[in-house]
Amino acid sequence: MTNAYDKAFAQSINDPDGFWTGPAEDCHWYKKWDKVLDDSNKPFYRWFTGGEVNTCYNALDYHIENGRGGQHALIYDSPVTNTIRKYTYVQLRDEVARFAGVLFNQGVAKGDRVIIYMPMIAEAAIAMLACARIGAVHSVVFGGFAAKELATRIDDAKPKVIVSASCGIEVKRVIAYKPLLDKAIDFAEFKPEKCVIFQRPMEEASMVAGRDVDWMEAMESAQPQDCVPVAATDPLYILYTSGTTGEPKGVVRDNGGHMVALKWSMKAVYNVDAGDVYWAASDVGWVVGHSYIVYAPLLQGCTTILFEGKPVGTPDAGVFWRVISEHKVKCMFTAPTAFRAIKREDPRAELMKNYDLSCFKTLFLAGERLDPDTLHWAENCLKIPVIDHWWQTETGWAICANCMGIHDFPVKMGSPTKPAPGWNVQVVDPDCNVVKTGEIGALVVKLPLPPGTLPSLWQNDKRYVESYLEEFPGYYKTADAGYIDEEGYVYVMSRTDDIINVAGHRLSTGAMEEVLADHPEVAECAVLGVEDQLKGQVPVGFLVLNAGVDRPHEDIVKEVIAMVRDRIGPVAAFKTATVVKRLPKTRSGKILRGTIQKIADNQQYKVPATIDDPTILVEMEEALIGIGYAKARK
Numbered sequence: 001m002t003n004a005y006d007k008a009f010a011q012s013i014n015d016p017d018g019f020w021t022g023p024a025e026d027c028h029w030y031k032k033w034d035k036v037l038d039d040s041n042k043p044f045y046r047w048f049t050g051g052e053v054n055t056c057y058n059a060l061d062y063h064i065e066n067g068r069g070g071q072h073a074l075i076y077d078s079p080v081t082n083t084i085r086k087y088t089y090v091q092l093r094d095e096v097a098r099f100a101g102v103l104f105n106q107g108v109a110k111g112d113r114v115i116i117y118m119p120m121i122a123e124a125a126i127a128m129l130a131c132a133r134i135g136a137v138h139s140v141v142f143g144g145f146a147a148k149e150l151a152t153r154i155d156d157a158k159p160k161v162i163v164s165a166s167c168g169i170e171v172k173r174v175i176a177y178k179p180l181l182d183k184a185i186d187f188a189e190f191k192p193e194k195c196v197i198f199q200r201p202m203e204e205a206s207m208v209a210g211r212d213v214d215w216m217e218a219m220e221s222a223q224p225q226d227c228v229p230v231a232a233t234d235p236l237y238i239l240y241t242s243g244t245t246g247e248p249k250g251v252v253r254d255n256g257g258h259m260v261a262l263k264w265s266m267k268a269v270y271n272v273d274a275g276d277v278y279w280a281a282s283d284v285g286w287v288v289g290h291s292y293i294v295y296a297p298l299l300q301g302c303t304t305i306l307f308e309g310k311p312v313g314t315p316d317a318g319v320f321w322r323v324i325s326e327h328k329v330k331c332m333f334t335a336p337t338a339f340r341a342i343k344r345e346d347p348r349a350e351l352m353k354n355y356d357l358s359c360f361k362t363l364f365l366a367g368e369r370l371d372p373d374t375l376h377w378a379e380n381c382l383k384i385p386v387i388d389h390w391w392q393t394e395t396g397w398a399i400c401a402n403c404m405g406i407h408d409f410p411v412k413m414g415s416p417t418k419p420a421p422g423w424n425v426q427v428v429d430p431d432c433n434v435v436k437t438g439e440i441g442a443l444v445v446k447l448p449l450p451p452g453t454l455p456s457l458w459q460n461d462k463r464y465v466e467s468y469l470e471e472f473p474g475y476y477k478t479a480d481a482g483y484i485d486e487e488g489y490v491y492v493m494s495r496t497d498d499i500i501n502v503a504g505h506r507l508s509t510g511a512m513e514e515v516l517a518d519h520p521e522v523a524e525c526a527v528l529g530v531e532d533q534l535k536g537q538v539p540v541g542f543l544v545l546n547a548g549v550d551r552p553h554e555d556i557v558k559e560v561i562a563m564v565r566d567r568i569g570p571v572a573a574f575k576t577a578t579v580v581k582r583l584p585k586t587r588s589g590k591i592l593r594g595t596i597q598k599i600a601d602n603q604q605y606k607v608p609a610t611i612d613d614p615t616i617l618v619e620m621e622e623a624l625i626g627i628g629y630a631k632a633r634k
């Protein structure tokens with residue numbers, strides 16, 4: 001053994017029970033587990049079976065009982081409303097306990113689902129923790145999704161109650177949430193009994209009598225609720241994420257394994273202790289928000305920051321530096337796209353000079369590939385370690401990272417460093433054979449996955465097995481491709497499915513194609529993710545129209561763009577489409593997406609031997625030049 005990482009990693013793989021017992025002992029249990037890793041029902045592995053816990057107790061009450069009641073638990077910093085509100089652990093616990101009383105009064109009990117469709121306000125975190133307190137299962141839906149997407153999630157999760165707010169604020173625009181919620185409930189087959197609405201002064205929502213309850217009024221009459229013990233294996237939340245079709249996957253997270261892994265990760269991965277200030281600049285609607293705005297920092301006894309703003313424009317590209325210095329942030333986590341946005345506005349980081357950043361020790365980035373320019377820029381400006389780490393909604397925490405609390409490895413450009421303890425990452429070929437060092441293949445993880453990862457999809461074990469476990473027996477398929485070098489560094493290159501990453505947001509091109517195909521004049525279509533300087537990737541649509549359509553193409557393009565915005569939401573950032581005569585295909589009829597993508601990204605490509613008619617590629621190139629891609633970009 002050469003260092004603490006090698007030792008920890010080896011134990012995590014060879015003796016997972018021994019490895020995870022220590023971190024589990026660090027948490028509060030009403031009843032200790034019978035088994036650490038329960039592999040009695042393969043391939044469904046469970047952690048800490050027989051144990052009873054409460055995640056909210058561990059995130060709040062536990063710290064109060066251990067002397068942290070007066071420490072700030074959460075700082076809500078909202079440049080879009082000029083508000084900074086600080087909650088101590090006692091204040092946050094009291095708000096959460098009272099809101100748990102509101103949910104209780106609406107009939108929510110252990111195991112019931114609650115959908116939370118909210119902007120980045122403290123009440124979103126309060127609602128999440130209140131669910132955890134009474135053993136209800138929350139499902140947070142990101143605010144940038146359209147009513148149809150929300151409706152799909154309502155039908156799948158069947159929530160007893162939906163918690164929402166009257167509006168969100170996007171830089172300077174007020175986005176009314178309540179009409180979207182009303183529309184979603186209209187679309188959905190399943191109807192929630194009650195909606196609890198937090199009224200914001202910028203836009204008051206109209207309420208549906210008998211169904212809608214005002215947050216503030218309901219709080220006044222609610223009795224604070226105590227924590228309810230739940231089984232370690234009971235679900236804490238469902239988080240829907242893009243799959244390869246329009247049907248999102250309901251990733252489930254349990255209580256026990258999640259609590260143990262996340263608390264442990266705060267020190268092991270981020271090198272953060274109780275009392276430190278930690279900031280994940282993401283959104284509670286994404287997994288980063290669940291894990292590292294809400295649960296992990298609170299489980300560790302940190303102060304977490306909930307930021308309602310953007311890296312630029314609220315009010316300027318110096319806002320990240322303002323938040324870091326004002327609240328004494330030690331460790332920050334965001335997506336590379338946020339730094340690209342800042343770099344574009346303030347390339348010489350002039351605004352950084354206005355702030356004392358001496359408290360700031362480490363920057364963690366994830367959500368998409370970290371491009372060398374962004375890494376260098378951040379390192380040069382900040383002069384602190386900039387750590388890339390790789391993870392997914394499904395995994396809940398980092399698969400690969402430079403685990404700063406265990407051993408600080410030298411950074412290698414383009415690599416999120418090595419597998420975190422618990423993650424037996426391998427690279428395999430299509431026949432599931434492990435490839436040679438340095439060869440590209442499918443990145444997979446040998447089962448069992450560590451605690452904190454998805455035990456299954458919400459009420460859909462079959463889809464869980466089909467999506468993740470079937471293609472490479474004995475392994476979890478990450479659907480990322482990459483390689484491992486001779487020193488064990490992992491390189492994540494691209495997705496192997498139709499998922500694209502737009503400004504750190506995960507989207508399915510398949511879902512967008514389903515929308516385009518619904519346009520009555522579209523005969524065939526393809527959506528691809530092409531390179532974008534700011535967002536990493538953006539979707540571009542190619543439409544083949546029905547014979548005889550003679551309306552102006554611009555009109556049809558506008559209509560499909562509006563359809564995607566309306567059905568998936570503004571977050572899809574679908575703003576470019578073009579009409580083509582035909583799509584390049586193989587002789588067997590498969591669209592040559594890889595080739596179109598290479599043309600769009602202005603990369604070298606070979607004319608595939610299987611193509612039915614190579615002249616189509618010239619047509620595609622012309623179409624792409626027409627919308628600002630391919631050769632026209634250079």
Ligand code: COA
Nearest residue numbers: 143144170175282288311335337338341367503504570571
């Ligand atoms: N509610 C309603 N609309 C929302 C929304 C929300 N919560 N979040 C985003 N949108 C809208 C935006 O207003 C935008 O609408 P527009 O097309 O009318 O301009 C659209 O969805 C796309 O949003 P976004 O992808 O965020 O692009 P942007 O141009 O507004 O901002 C960045 C670009 C890079 C500044 C921004 O994406 C960002 O800060 N990213 C940080 C990374 C991050 O949070 N990643 C999450 C995982 S770590």
Ligand code: AMP
Nearest residue numbers: 366367368369389390391392393492506
């Ligand atoms: P999400 O589920 O939204 O977190 O998206 C997960 C996907 O984002 C992964 O499967 C990767 O394709 C991509 N991703 C996340 N982090 C990284 C990273 N550090 N490097 C490369 N790709 C990443």
